[in-house]
Amino acid sequence: MGTWDFEIVIQYFFSFLHAAKMTVCITVIGIAIGIILGLLLALMRISKYKFLSIPAKAYIWIIRGTPLLLQLLMIYFGLVNIIRLGNLPSAFLALGLHNSAYIAEIFRGAIQGVDRGQREAGLSLGMTPGKVMNRIILPQALKRAIPPLSNQLIIALKDSSLASAVAIPELLLYARQMGASNFRTMEMLTVAAVYYLLLTSILTFCSNALEKKLNVSDYKVLE
Amino acid sequence: MIKVLKLNKWFGKNQVLKDIDFEVEENEVVVIIGSSGSGKSTLLRCLNFLEKAQKGSIIIGGEKVTSKSKNLHLIRQEVGMVFQHFNLFPHKTILANVMEGLTQVKKMPFAEAEDIAMELLKKVNMIEKANTYPSMISGGQKQRVAIARALAMSPQIMLFDEPTSALDPELVGEVLKVMKDLAIEGMTMVIVTHEMGFAKEVADRVVYMDCGRIVEEGKPEDIFQNPKEERTREFISQIL
Ligand SMILES: Nc1ncnc2c1ncn2[C@@H]1O[C@H](COP(=O)(O)OP(=O)(O)OP(=O)(O)O)[C@@H](O)[C@H]1O
Ligand SMILES: [Mg+2]
Numbered sequence: 001m002g003t004w005d006f007e008i009v010i011q012y013f014f015s016f017l018h019a020a021k022m023t024v025c026i027t028v029i030g031i032a033i034g035i036i037l038g039l040l041l042a043l044m045r046i047s048k049y050k051f052l053s054i055p056a057k058a059y060i061w062i063i064r065g066t067p068l069l070l071q072l073l074m075i076y077f078g079l080v081n082i083i084r085l086g087n088l089p090s091a092f093l094a095l096g097l098h099n100s101a102y103i104a105e106i107f108r109g110a111i112q113g114v115d116r117g118q119r120e121a122g123l124s125l126g127m128t129p130g131k132v133m134n135r136i137i138l139p140q141a142l143k144r145a146i147p148p149l150s151n152q153l154i155i156a157l158k159d160s161s162l163a164s165a166v167a168i169p170e171l172l173l174y175a176r177q178m179g180a181s182n183f184r185t186m187e188m189l190t191v192a193a194v195y196y197l198l199l200t201s202i203l204t205f206c207s208n209a210l211e212k213k214l215n216v217s218d219y220k221v222l223e
Numbered sequence: 224m225i226k227v228l229k230l231n232k233w234f235g236k237n238q239v240l241k242d243i244d245f246e247v248e249e250n251e252v253v254v255i256i257g258s259s260g261s262g263k264s265t266l267l268r269c270l271n272f273l274e275k276a277q278k279g280s281i282i283i284g285g286e287k288v289t290s291k292s293k294n295l296h297l298i299r300q301e302v303g304m305v306f307q308h309f310n311l312f313p314h315k316t317i318l319a320n321v322m323e324g325l326t327q328v329k330k331m332p333f334a335e336a337e338d339i340a341m342e343l344l345k346k347v348n349m350i351e352k353a354n355t356y357p358s359m360i361s362g363g364q365k366q367r368v369a370i371a372r373a374l375a376m377s378p379q380i381m382l383f384d385e386p387t388s389a390l391d392p393e394l395v396g397e398v399l400k401v402m403k404d405l406a407i408e409g410m411t412m413v414i415v416t417h418e419m420g421f422a423k424e425v426a427d428r429v430v431y432m433d434c435g436r437i438v439e440e441g442k443p444e445d446i447f448q449n450p451k452e453e454r455t456r457e458f459i460s461q462i463l
Contacts, residue, residue: 120273121310121369125324125376126300135327139314 008187019174020195026091026160031153033096038103045108063101069162071098076166091163099156106148110141143214150207154200171195224249224411230279232265239265241435250409254422257432263415267382271302303373303381307389309365311357317368318353324376343371347401363394367401383414431455
């Protein structure tokens with residue numbers, strides 16, 4: 001393997017771009033599925049109807065209680081008998097389903113964190129419960145959810161490396177493949193590390209800016 | 224206008240309202256007094272179904288309403304509510320707070336709703352702050368906006384649950400002034416308050432509650448000067 005050579009890190013840096021794109025792609029699609037499904041699950045979870053809340057609770061319990069890698073493998077190998085999913089759709093689905101459980105809990109916390117008086121004020125104006133949720137509770141809850149959501153996004157970005165287990169050429173797998181062919185494994189892993197750091201830093205920066213813009217702290221309800 | 228018959232309400236095993244019979248006439252101002260935990264808020268909240276009583280009936284505008292009625296949201300439009308902690312919508316401007324019920328519940332066109340909301344903000348003397356957010360105004364100002372927001376629905380009756388209890392003393396007067404003006408205009412109101420001066424001056428009737436029951440009710444001068452019941456006398460002597 002020889003000594004660690006910084007020159008090589010630089011030399012290979014841009015050849016990783018398409019792998020980085022793949023990482024971003026898996027993350028974005030996974031989180032998008034996660035947010036849509038997560039919101040739905042959160043609303044089910046807090047519903048007063050048991051036929052909605054119990055399935056949501058069970059789903060969240062299973063997903064949060066098992067490893068993502070196992071979920072990914074079960075989808076990739078397990079669904080083959082039912083519908084043939086390629087490795088990429090499997091990764092989207094696994095990351096989406098996995099994140100939806102965590103995001104559901106984020107939304108649930110944010111919704112329940114909105115002062116009870118907000119709901120009562122909406123109802124007392126004659127709004128239907130659904131309208132109160134849409135116009136009064138959710139806008140406030142979504143703002144509260146931004147910090148934990150961006151945290152989840154960063155976790156998802158790193159978790160996307162597990163897609164290497166089903167042969168998706170994202171950052172980690174690509175680094176390992178390159179390392180195997182040029183015998184510069186440490187340098188190749190370093191390139192991947194730099195990309196991950198860059199991406200997570202960009203995400204952190206954007207979410208901080210967004211938080212500031214929306215003045216999240218303004219929404220602490222007076223009590 | 225509103226009539227309550229044998230209303231009973233439990234929170235778990237704790238009975239909070241016991242056989243409440245209570246009536247409010249049109250244009251009447253009723254003030255409810257009583258010590259903490261006596262059930263004043265709960266009674267008020269039952270009147271617009273934020274709490275659901277297990278027994279008894281509530282008749283609004285000649286129509287019997289139970290908490291199982293399908294159109295609770297329609298009935299609530301007729302019953303305005305002002306809360307101790309204002310409960311303004313923090314993500315909406317003052318103007319949008321007052322317009323919300325008009326555009327979303329009454330389905331009024333935006334321009335018309337805006338006119339009405341501005342009119343109401345003028346009435347509560349909050350027109351300069353129309354485009355600011357609730358976090359930027361004082362408690363007294365918030366409560367005046369909350370009153371305007373409830374009035375926007377042109378309810379038949381307004382309920383106030385300790386509207387000045389969360390305010391700094393110097394801000395109480397401006398809110399009471401708005402409420403007094405409403406009373407003069409003939410608004411039907413039920414007010415839970417500890418402001419006895421206001422009760423004496425504005426109320427047509429004072430209701431004293433203790434331990435979930437209405438102990439005594441009558442004209443303010445009777446209740447304050449010569450109450451019939453020993454418990455009322457005790458309470459009055461404590462607070463005056
Ligand atoms: N959501 C609730 N769950 C359980 N118990 C409650 C609830 N709300 C009120 N109670 C109980 O019901 C009783 C009456 O409460 P209520 O708020 O109506 O009293 P109140 O007369 O308004 O008192 P205060 O002057 O302190 O506002 C109290 O014993 C209270 O603890
Ligand atoms: Mg109370």
